[in-house]
Amino acid sequence: MPAKMNSGSESGHPAALTPAQTLADRDLRVVWHPCTQMKDHETLPPIAIRRGHGAWLEDFDGKRYLDAVSSWWVNLFGHANPRIAAALQDQAETLEHVIFAGFTHEPAVRLAERLVSITPPGLSRCFFADNGSAAVEVALKMSFHYWRNKGETRKTRFIALANGYHGETLGALAVGDVDLYKSLYDPLLMDVITAPSPDCYHRESGESWQDYSLRQFAHMERLLAAHAHEVAAVIVEPLVQCAGGMRMYHPVYLTRLREACSRHGVHLIADEIAVGFGRTGTMFACEQANISPDFLCLSKGLTGGFLPLSVVLTNDDVYAAFYGEYTALTAFLHSHSYTGNPLACRAALATLDIFADENTIRGNAAKAQYLGRRAQELAEHAHVAEVRQCGMIVAVEIAKNKGSREPYPWQERRGMRIYRHALALGVLLRPIGNVVYFMPPYVVDEAEMDLMVDAAAQGIELATCD
Numbered sequence: 001m002p003a004k005m006n007s008g009s010e011s012g013h014p015a016a017l018t019p020a021q022t023l024a025d026r027d028l029r030v031v032w033h034p035c036t037q038m039k040d041h042e043t044l045p046p047i048a049i050r051r052g053h054g055a056w057l058e059d060f061d062g063k064r065y066l067d068a069v070s071s072w073w074v075n076l077f078g079h080a081n082p083r084i085a086a087a088l089q090d091q092a093e094t095l096e097h098v099i100f101a102g103f104t105h106e107p108a109v110r111l112a113e114r115l116v117s118i119t120p121p122g123l124s125r126c127f128f129a130d131n132g133s134a135a136v137e138v139a140l141k142m143s144f145h146y147w148r149n150k151g152e153t154r155k156t157r158f159i160a161l162a163n164g165y166h167g168e169t170l171g172a173l174a175v176g177d178v179d180l181y182k183s184l185y186d187p188l189l190m191d192v193i194t195a196p197s198p199d200c201y202h203r204e205s206g207e208s209w210q211d212y213s214l215r216q217f218a219h220m221e222r223l224l225a226a227h228a229h230e231v232a233a234v235i236v237e238p239l240v241q242c243a244g245g246m247r248m249y250h251p252v253y254l255t256r257l258r259e260a261c262s263r264h265g266v267h268l269i270a271d272e273i274a275v276g277f278g279r280t281g282t283m284f285a286c287e288q289a290n291i292s293p294d295f296l297c298l299s300k301g302l303t304g305g306f307l308p309l310s311v312v313l314t315n316d317d318v319y320a321a322f323y324g325e326y327t328a329l330t331a332f333l334h335s336h337s338y339t340g341n342p343l344a345c346r347a348a349l350a351t352l353d354i355f356a357d358e359n360t361i362r363g364n365a366a367k368a369q370y371l372g373r374r375a376q377e378l379a380e381h382a383h384v385a386e387v388r389q390c391g392m393i394v395a396v397e398i399a400k401n402k403g404s405r406e407p408y409p410w411q412e413r414r415g416m417r418i419y420r421h422a423l424a425l426g427v428l429l430r431p432i433g434n435v436v437y438f439m440p441p442y443v444v445d446e447a448e449m450d451l452m453v454d455a456a457a458q459g460i461e462l463a464t465c466d
Ligand SMILES: *Cc1c(COP(=O)(O)O)cnc(C)c1O
Pocket: 131, 132, 133, 134, 136, 165, 166, 167, 168, 237, 242, 243, 271, 272, 273, 274, 275, 299, 300
């Protein structure tokens, strides 16, 4: 049953509800929230947010929450960012949407031009979709279809990394490997080849990130050698496996992977949906390995966190394989209703303007250094197994046994305790299992970073004391 009305008095007259309680109550009667056991809301109702500003969210009682997770990694330049809002208002009064087959519009053309110019060399074509999972589906289908068009009918499989995440639709779920989201649906999913992850949390003590990532690459090399004839593409999240617990690896893995994919005649799909747009310290994570993938998937931060939009970039070779007479049936006949939505494209253009005008990537270096230094203080804690960082992503992994890294059983939901405690302190953290992480909007200042680290420290103390 949905949460009952809070009847505040013995006499049965309900006490006056605040606007926040009213909204939460109405919500629980009609809404089903994502990635949520709705029963949890019996003890912690959804928090109704009235407005946002900068890195902050404000509820109906005026209580503020520091958004340390960028609202699921989408927000880059603050909530209700005035520059993006103004661009949207202008666009809404000009052209809100138009069918994107047979028609085009300036925001989409300008955005495609700019994305081609700022992404790694060779990526020359933009195919738009409307969310991250859809972009992954597009990349998988395009790769398979490319090989078909080339007469390679045996290439029907994909290699993906253990602990990877690529979204929730069936194709994206199949190439992911986060058990909690995937295992139940296994009977519905295509059969994927899973390579061990380069995730450096598992390195031997004393072993460097580079050495461990290289050692793990040997597995990938073997799989490519054995399966290249039947594999269309390898898909990876460059540098950080975000949903898999902010697990990180060395760029050398990507450099080797690019070389091996080319040598074996297999595409490389880089899913930068989470790590793109500066999260790892460079605009795109692939830059740190100096590689160009055959497909680059972008979404999340693409619109600065304002609207759903995604894009798959690819190269001339792929594009050319689909180009021909209609009757040859080589065209990519894939579409989404809101493909290339002008409002979303304008939000993306305004976001790229901010990057350019404010030299964000440079400015973030100092913030990342500060956040990393503050978070590193937590490494001393008796139940913190590791503090790791890649650019503007900092993760703190708690464990039952610090030395052996034996994890807390997931059933204990220690991360949930940290979540609730941090909320009480006015900070939105959303631990992934035993991993507390910070992935803040780039507008955070040092005092705000102090606040999020202090809230995490208190939450970890509270959640690990028994
Ligand atoms: C979030 C995410 C997706 C899925 O994007 P949605 O817009 O949530 O469908 C895919 N890949 C990665 C790496 C992600 O982090």
